[in-house]
Amino acid sequence: MAVTQFNPTCQKTHFHSSQLSFLSRTLPRQRHCSFPAIRRTQHARISCSVAPNEVQVPAVKAQDPKSKPDCYGVFCLTYDLRAEEETRSWKKLINIAVSGAAGMIANHLLFKIASGEVFGPDQPVALKLLGSQRSIQALEGVAMELEDSLFPLLREVSIGIDPYEVFQDAEWALLIGAKPRGPGMERAGLLDINGQIYAEQGKALNAVASRNVKVIVVGNPCNTNALICLKNAPNIPAKNFHALTRLDENRAKCQLALKAGVFYDKVSNVTIWGNHSTTQVPDFLNARIDGFPVKEVVRDHKWLEEEFTEKVQKRGGVLIQKWGRSSAASTSVSIVDAIRSLITPTPEGDWFSSGVYSDGNPYGIAEGIVFSMPCRSKGDGDYELVKDVIFDDYLRKRIAKTEAELLAEKRCVAHLTGEGIAVCDLPGDTMLPGEM
Template structure:
C-alpha cells in the first residue's frame, strides 16, 4: 500500500489545520474516493492510504475566489468527468441543501430521505451541506461517510462545516434543525436566549451568502421564535421564505382524528395547527374534514374534540419522550419531508397544510410580526398563500388569543436578537414545548 504525504499547502490541509471556525467546509464528493485523510490529521500533514491499483487523484489546489463555493477538493478528485455524465441524463439543475444539527437524531433520518430522491424527485440531483459544530465534527464525518457508502446516484456532493457563512453559500433550502435541548432546571427564557443566538447568527449568514430565494424551515425549538429571529436577521431574504415546522403537529392531529373516526388517515384533510409549536398550539377540528365532511359531523363527541383531542396533540411529543426516552426523530423527519413537498407540489384542490409563517398581512386578525402556524396552500413553486375561507368561532378565537399571547411574550424575550431593543421577559406562565411534560 502506497502512502502519500501531502504538503500542508493544499486547500484541504489549510482547512484541517486552521481554526475550525474560520475555514471549515470539507467536501465529500463522488468525484473522488481515491484518497481520504485521517480525521486525526487536523493539525498535521494529511496521511492518505492509496491502494496500488487505485487511480491517484489529481491535486487541484483551490483558487482564491472559489473558496466559498466548494467544488472538488484536490485529493478527493477522480479522473473521470462527472459533469459530462450528468449531461447524458435528463436531470434538473443541481440544488444546494443546507442542514444544521446534521449529526443529530432528526437529521440521521432526514439526510437519507433527501439523498434517496424521495423528497425532491428522481430527476433532481442535490448537494448536501451539513452544518455542525466543533463538538460534533467527528460525528459529521461519520454521517458523510454513511452517505457516501449509500451510493445514492442523485447525491452529487456532501460538504461538512461549522461556519454557517461557508455552509450556507448559495443554498436554495436551509433546514435548520440544530438547537440546544432544554435541560433540567433550565428556564424557557434561557432556552430562548441560547437558541435565539444560534438562529440570529444563522439568519445573518443566510442573508450574506444564501440564494436570495432560499426557503428556510426552522425545526430547532422553540421553532416559531427561532424562525422569527432568523428572518429578522436576514432582511434581504423575503420574510415569507421562513417557516417554523408545525407539520409534525398536523400529522399527529390527523392520526388522532382518524383513530377516533375509525377511518384511515388519508381520509382526514384540512387540518390546521394554529399558533406556537408548544402546548398552547391549537389543533383546529372546526375546519378539518373527514371524507370531505366537517369533522364535527363525523365525530359528535364535542367534549372529546375540545379537550382530549386537543391535549393529546399538544402533548404528544412529551408522551413519546416518556416511552422512547428521546424526542420524536423519525416522525419529525417525515414531517419535514411533508413540509418541503407541500411547497414544491401543488396543494390538492380544496385542501391545505399547516406551517409556521410570518403573520404580516394575515386575514385572521392575528398580531403582525410574529411567526404563527396557519393554513397555507401552494402552487408548487416553493411559495405559499394563506387560506382565506376558514371559520373562526368563539372557542377557536379564545385559543388563538392564548397561543398568540405566548408568541408575543416570547418575542419580547428576544428583542435583543431581533434588533428591537432591550429584551423584557414576562412569559405568562412557563409554557412547554410539546416534548416537555
C-alpha cells in the same frame, strides 16, 4: 412569572463565526482534499476520507475542478452529468444546508433527501452539513455513511461548523440544530441561548445563501427562532421562513382518524394555529373527514374540545416513555412533508400548516410574529394563506392565547431582532412534552 432583561449587544457573545473559526483552528488537523477543492472563504474547512496522494488522475473526463465547492471524501471527486444518458435530463444541482446535522432527526432526513424521496428522481442534490465543534467527528461519520450509500442523486457533501461557509449558495436551509434546555433553565433562557444561534444563522443566510433560500426552522422554540432568523436576514423575503408545525398537524390528523374510526387518508384541512408549544391550536372546526366537517362525523364534541388537543400535544411525551428516545423518525418525515408541500401543488380543496410570518394575514392575527396558519402552494416553493376558513368564539379565544404567547416571546428576544431591549414576561412552561 420571570422578568429578565437582556442587553441588546449581548447577541454576539456566543457563536460568532470568527470565534468558531478560531476554535476550528485549534482542532487536530484533518486531512484535506487538495485537488478539486477551492477554499472560497477564510473559514473553509474541508476533510476527506482519502489522502490526496492516494488518488489517481480521474480516468474519465471531468468538470473543471475549479468549479467544485468544498467537499467530503468521495464527494470531492468530479463528475459530468451531461456525459450519461440517464443523468443528462436531470435538473440543475441544488444546495441544501442542514444544521444539527449530527443529530438523530438529521440522520433520518439526510438519507431521505439523498435518496431522491424529497426532491424527486431527477433532482441532484448537494448536502451542506452544519454541526458544532463537539459534533465534528460525528459529522464525518454521517458523511462516511452517505458515501457508503452510493446515492446516485447525491453529488456533493460538505461539512463544517461555520454557517457563513456552510450556507454558501444554499437554496434550502433546514435548521434543526438547537441547544437543549439545561436543568432549571426557563423558557426565557432557552429563547436567549437558541435565539443567539438563530440570529447568527440568519446573518449568515443573509450574507451567503441564495437570495431566494427557503428556510425551515425545526430547533425549538421554533416559531420565535424563525422570527429571529428572518429579522437577521433582511435581504431574504420574510415569507421564505417557516417554523415546523407539520408534525403537530400529522399527529392531529392521526388522532382524528382514530377517533372517527377511519383511515388517516380520509382526514384533510387540519390547521395548527399559532405556536409550536402547548398553546398551539389544532383546529377541528375547519378540519374535514372524508369531505365532511369533523364535528358532523365525530359527534363527541366534548372529546374534541377537552381531549383532542391534549392527545396531540402529549404524543411526544408518550413516545419518549415507550421508545426511550424522542421522535426523530416522524419529525424527519414531517420535515419532508413540509418541503414537499412547498414544491408540489397542494391538492384541490386541501391545505397544510406552516409557521409563517404573519404580516398581511387575513385572520386579524397580530403582525410581526411567526404564526402557524393554513397555506396552499402552487408547487413553486412559495405559498399563499387560505382565505376560506371559519372561526367561532372557541377557536378565536384559543388563537388569541397562542398569539399572546408569541407576542410575549417576541418581546423577550427584542435584543436579537434589533427591536430594542428585551423584556421577558412569559407565562409558565409551554414546552411540548417530549421536546427539549
